[in-house]
Amino acid sequence: MGRAEAEKRRAAVARLEQLRADGDLSAAHVRLVADGLGVSARTVWRWLAGGGDDPAERQVRPRYALTEADREAYAFYRGNVSAVHRARAAVLDGTGTTAGAPVPGFLAEGWKGARAVDRRTLARAFEAEMTPAEREAWKTGEAGRRAKSVYLRRPEEIRGRVWEMDHKQLPVLVSRPKGKPVCPWMTTIVDDGTRALVGWALAVTPHTGTVLTAMRMALLHDPEVSPFGAVPAKVRIDRGLEFAAGPVRDVLAALAVVPHRLPAYQPHRKGKVERVNLTIEQTLISHLPGFTGGPRDAAGRLYGPVDDSPAALRIAEHTGIGPMRIDDFVKRLADWVAWYNTERPHRALHGLTPLAAWEEDEAPLARIPADKLRHLLLASTERIIGKDGIRFQGLDYVAPEIQGRGGQSVEVRYMPHDDRTVEVYLAGRHLCTATPTGQLTAEQTEAFRQQQREEAERLGRERRRASRRARRELAPMTGTSPATESRLVPAKTGRSASRQALDAALRARASTSLLGIKPITKNEES
Structure with missing residues (x-):
C-alpha cells in the first residue's frame, strides 16, 4: 500500500481512538471510516484493537529502481x-x-x-x-x-487580430479536366479569437497564388463570399516555402502584418487551424467517395466505388469514371465552410458558432476597401485577347477597355473559385475589370457596345485624317505642273516676275547642278 494511503489510515485510527477516549465512539463512526477508506468495519475494529494490521505500522516494501x-x-x-x-x-x-x-x-x-x-x-x-x-x-x-504531452494554452484573442495559416493535402481523390486523379491541397486561414474559417483556397499543388487567394478572402469584407474580413495584426505560419514567397511577404509588409514563422515540425503551435483541418477530414472528406483514409480490403483496395490503385487511376484518367470532379468538390467544400462557420457550435466558444462569436465580439476591426487590395491579393496568369474576349477557365471575359486589343497578351489576376470578375493588367498597369459575357448586366452590355462604336468612329477619323495628309504630300508629284521644291526655287523672285522668267530660273538650276555638274553654255560648246 502506498504512503499516502498509510497516512490516511493512520489519521483515521488516531481520530477513532480520540473518540473512544472521550466516550463518544460508536459503531456508526467505525462504519463511516470504513466506507471512506474502502475497507470493512471489521478491519477498522481490528486496527483499534491493536491487532497489528494497521498499514501505518508496517514497513513499506521498497520498489525496484531502474538502472x-x-x-x-x-x-x-x-x-x-x-x-x-x-x-x-x-x-x-x-x-x-x-x-x-x-x-x-x-x-x-x-x-x-x-x-x-x-x-x-x-x-x-x-x-x-x-x-x-x-x-x-x-x-x-x-x-x-x-x-501524451501537455501544452500551454494561449490567452484568448479578440476577433480579427491573429490568423493561423496552414497547407494540407486533403486525403481524398478528385479528378481534373486533364491528367490522372490527385489529392488536392488546401490553404486554410483561421481566426484565432473565434475559430472562424475566414479564408481558404484549393489547388492541385500549393503555390503562391493559392496563399494570396486565401488571404484575399480573409481580408475582404464581402458578404457574398464571406461574412468575415479584417486586416490582422499578426499571422502564424509554418516553414512552408509558399508562405515565404516574395509576393506573400510583400502583402504582409504592405499591410503592416507581423509574420510569426513557427519552428518546424511543431503543429501544436498553430493548433486551431490544425483542429479545423482535422474537422474537415472527419465531418466532410471521410464521407466522400475517394477518401484515401477509409477501410481497405485484404488486397489493399479501398472499399466503395473509388479505387486508388495506380491501375485504377490510369483507367479513370482516360474514361473519366472514378473520383468526383474537382469543381464538384469545391462546391461541397464551400457548403461545408458555410455550415462550419454559421451552424456548428464550438465547445471552446461556449456553444457558439464562429459567426455568432464574431458578431458577439465588439472589438473594432481594421478593414481596407477592395479596390485598394486589388493589386496585392490575386493569383495571376498570362492570356491573349481573342475574338470573344479573354478566355479563362471556360469563360469569355469582356470589358469596354479591351476593345481593339485582339491578339494582345495581357496578365489576368483572379481569385480561384470566384468567376464573377477578373482583373486585367497590361505591361504591369491595371487595364480593366472584366466580366464573363453571360453575366453582363444591361448597363455593362450597353457600355461595351458604346465603346465599340466610339472605337470604330475614332479609327475612322484617324484613317480620314491620314488620307488627307497623304493626298497633300502626293498631289505635287501626281499633278501636270512641274514639282516645286523650296530649295530649287530662288529665295526672292518678286511678285511681278513673269512665268517665263520663273521657268528660265528653274532651267538654269536644273537637277544636274545638285550633283555638282555645271550646265554647258553655247560659248563653251563652241
Whole structure:
C-alpha cells in the first residue's frame, strides 16, 4: 500500500481512538471510516484493537529502481517490457542469448551483478519511473510523445487580430479536366479569437497564388463570399516555402502584418487551424467517395466505388469514371465552410458558432476597401485577347477597355473559385475589370457596345485624317505642273516676275547642278 494511503489510515485510527477516549465512539463512526477508506468495519475494529494490521505500522516494501542499463534496453527493444525482461534474464543466467539473438554487449555489461526481478516488477518500475510521453516516444515515436504531452494554452484573442495559416493535402481523390486523379491541397486561414474559417483556397499543388487567394478572402469584407474580413495584426505560419514567397511577404509588409514563422515540425503551435483541418477530414472528406483514409480490403483496395490503385487511376484518367470532379468538390467544400462557420457550435466558444462569436465580439476591426487590395491579393496568369474576349477557365471575359486589343497578351489576376470578375493588367498597369459575357448586366452590355462604336468612329477619323495628309504630300508629284521644291526655287523672285522668267530660273538650276555638274553654255560648246 502506498504512503499516502498509510497516512490516511493512520489519521483515521488516531481520530477513532480520540473518540473512544472521550466516550463518544460508536459503531456508526467505525462504519463511516470504513466506507471512506474502502475497507470493512471489521478491519477498522481490528486496527483499534491493536491487532497489528494497521498499514501505518508496517514497513513499506521498497520498489525496484531502474538502472541505466534497464532504460537503455527499453529504448533498444522499442518499449517492449517482455523483450527487456528476457534479455535481462539471459544475461543473469549466463546464456547471453534471447529470441535466438545475442544480447548487445553494452546491455550485458550494464546488467552484470544485477539482481533478478520478475516481469511484473520490471513493468511496474517502468510505469513508475518513466512518464507516459517517454514510454510512447520509444514505442511509436514522435507522434506518440506528442499525444501524451501537455501544452500551454494561449490567452484568448479578440476577433480579427491573429490568423493561423496552414497547407494540407486533403486525403481524398478528385479528378481534373486533364491528367490522372490527385489529392488536392488546401490553404486554410483561421481566426484565432473565434475559430472562424475566414479564408481558404484549393489547388492541385500549393503555390503562391493559392496563399494570396486565401488571404484575399480573409481580408475582404464581402458578404457574398464571406461574412468575415479584417486586416490582422499578426499571422502564424509554418516553414512552408509558399508562405515565404516574395509576393506573400510583400502583402504582409504592405499591410503592416507581423509574420510569426513557427519552428518546424511543431503543429501544436498553430493548433486551431490544425483542429479545423482535422474537422474537415472527419465531418466532410471521410464521407466522400475517394477518401484515401477509409477501410481497405485484404488486397489493399479501398472499399466503395473509388479505387486508388495506380491501375485504377490510369483507367479513370482516360474514361473519366472514378473520383468526383474537382469543381464538384469545391462546391461541397464551400457548403461545408458555410455550415462550419454559421451552424456548428464550438465547445471552446461556449456553444457558439464562429459567426455568432464574431458578431458577439465588439472589438473594432481594421478593414481596407477592395479596390485598394486589388493589386496585392490575386493569383495571376498570362492570356491573349481573342475574338470573344479573354478566355479563362471556360469563360469569355469582356470589358469596354479591351476593345481593339485582339491578339494582345495581357496578365489576368483572379481569385480561384470566384468567376464573377477578373482583373486585367497590361505591361504591369491595371487595364480593366472584366466580366464573363453571360453575366453582363444591361448597363455593362450597353457600355461595351458604346465603346465599340466610339472605337470604330475614332479609327475612322484617324484613317480620314491620314488620307488627307497623304493626298497633300502626293498631289505635287501626281499633278501636270512641274514639282516645286523650296530649295530649287530662288529665295526672292518678286511678285511681278513673269512665268517665263520663273521657268528660265528653274532651267538654269536644273537637277544636274545638285550633283555638282555645271550646265554647258553655247560659248563653251563652241
